[in-house]
Amino acid sequence: LAHTIKLVGKENTNVVIGKIGNTTSTFYPAAGTNSPVDGWVSREGVSESWATIEAGAGNTHDDAEVTYGIRAQIGYTPSAFHTLKRGIILFDTSAIADTDNISAAVLSLFGVLKADGLSITPTFDIYTVTPAANNTIANADYGQFGTTSQTGSAMTYANFSTTAYNDFTLDATGRGNISKTGISKFGFREATYDAGGGTPAPSVNSNAYAIAYSADEAGTANDPKLVVVHSAASTSGKNFLMFM
16 A cells, blocks of 8 residues: 555645546456466577577466566576566456546566576566456467557666566556556566567576566565556536645
């Protein structure tokens, strides 16, 4: 609750004519193989070029893991890439009224671990994803991630916390992909190389990753969450007073 208040709290509020007021709604994924699901999907246990592993078919997934539930990872052997993982986070946002305007949204992931054993200085960001189902993750979902940032600015490796929430503020594009009638679907992936078109050139047998808790963690204190500020459209020609 304290983290949510920090995200949306306002001071020095004013009276605004014609406004009906803001509502702040917080949404979480569901634990296990239930809708809205969260987890990760990957291509791993291979020995491939970057182009091949990035565009290849997923062969492993997990939608019920707690500590390693949301992760973006690049792994390299002495001669080729062996792992590329991407996170999936879904939220049921159908409680937002169809006619409401969304003015702000923050997707938060509570970090657990990170590493840059490859010395590639990875970055991390939020993207769209279109999994085949809302209640489970499938290997084929690996190929269903978009490449357009939903925040406008990737998070640096240095700024990714492993002891607190990492807040990804959605830009207009990201807010536009929040569903008012069903499930909002977002992905977590490495931004510089996996989504950004770069080619990592590691020279050691290691991994680079960022890992966050999933909804399978007990309670919701560390769960992924989407905090959305929304309001009914202004009423033209009528003088409503509301403290904002």
